[in-house]
Amino acid sequence: MKPIETDIIIVGAGPCGLFTVFEAGLLKLRCHLIDYLPQAGGQLTEIYPKKPIYDIPGFPEILAGDLVENLMKQIEPFKPGFTLGERCETISKTEDGKFKVVTNKGTEHIAPVVAIAGGLGCFEPRKPPIANLSDFEDKGVEYIIKDPEFYRDKKVVVAGGGDSALDWSIFLTNVASEVSLIHRRTEFRGAPDSVEKVMELASNKKINLITNSEVVGLSGNGHLKGVEIKHQTDGIISKEADHFVPLFGLSPKLGPIADWGLNINKNSIEVNTFDYSTNIEGIYAIGDINTYPGKLKLILCGFHEATLMCQSAFKRIYPDKNFVLKYTTVNGIQGF
C-alpha cells in the first residue's frame, strides 16, 4: 500500500490533536491523525463522554462527548485523514529529511512534521496480575473479543463486572459450549437490562456465575486448559477452560513512543515552551503528553500549545515564506 503523505502527522486524536488540524488548516497545512482507539476524541470519548467540562473558554458547561463532536465539526473543512485502531510503532527519517511513522498494522505515514498529542499514551487492556498470564496470551487468553465464532463449542471463562463482561457473557451463551462469569462482588455495575439477563441465564444454568471471586491461576501445556478461581470464603476452585477473557477496561500506557529517542521525564515528553518542540527537530509534543516548568494538564492549555506549535511547523515546512497571522473573523475559513 502507498504511504499516506501529509504535512503534519498527528499522533493521537484527542481534543488537542483534533484542534491542531484547525490551526494547521488556517496555515494551509494538511494533517493526518493516528490513534490506537477505534474512534476520535481520546479519553473524552473513551473514559468520560457524559461528564461535563466547565473550563473550556466560552462554554460555561459542555459534555466531553459534545466537545469532541464540536471539534470534529470545526475541523471538517480541513479534511483531516484518520488512521484509527492502529498504534504508532516506529519513526524513521526518509532520504529527503521527512519522517516516516509506521503503525502496528504496517500503515506508513510520511510528513515533514510530527506532532505527538498522545495524551496519557495508548489505551491498552488492563491485565490481571496472574503470574503466568503472558504465557497464555493468544494461546487461550484474549483481552478483546474480535470474532465470537472463535469461541464456538469452547469452554470460556470471562472475568469482570462491567458492561463488556456482561454483554459478552450473554452473547457467548449462543456460541460457546460453556460460559463462566467471574466477578469480585455480587453486585454488577453494568446496564440493568444486561444484569437482569445474566441473572436469568445463570438461574437457567446457561452461565456459571461465580461471584465474590477472582481468577488467580492459569494452567495448560502450550494452550490454556484450566483456570484457578479464588473464592472469598470457599477457597480455590479449579475449572476447565479453553479460553480466559479478562475484561477489566482500558488503561493508558506511553507505549512505543518511549523508544523514539525523545527526552522523557516521568512518562512525559520534555519540550521547549517557545514552540513545544522536542529534542528532535521536526517532532513536537503538545497537550497532556508534554512537560515543562509550570505545565498544567488542561485541554485549554493544549489548544494554546497546538496553536503555537503550528506556527513553528509552518516555518519548518516553508522556511522562505513569511506568514502573517490572519483572523478568522476577517477571513473566515477557507477549507481544502
Next chain:
Amino acid sequence: MSLINVTIIDREGVEHKIEAPTDINMNIMELCKANDLPVEGTCGGMAMCASCHCYVESNHDIFNRSDAEEDMLDQAFFVEANSRLGCQIKLADELEGLVLRLAPQ
C-alpha cells in the same frame, strides 16, 4: 490554615508523614501528587482509573464508597476489604492520624 497528620506508605514500604491541609478542597490523590509520591491520578480524580488505589491501614471508618468508586474498583486488581480510591477521600479534620498504603500498580 487547618492541618492534619496523614501517613502514606509507598510501594517500597517507606512511610511518608505529611501535614495535609483540610481547608482547600484537596483529596488523597492530589495530596500524594503534591508530595511527589508515585500516584498517577490519570483520570484527574473522577474515580475512573484506579491509579490512586490505596488501603486504609488506620482505624478510620471511611468505607462509604460511591457506586462510581465500587465500579472502578471492579476493574482494579489487588482489591481488599480496606481498598479505597485516594481521589475519593476528601481531606477533613476527622481524618487526623490517617494511615494509607499505596496498592501495587
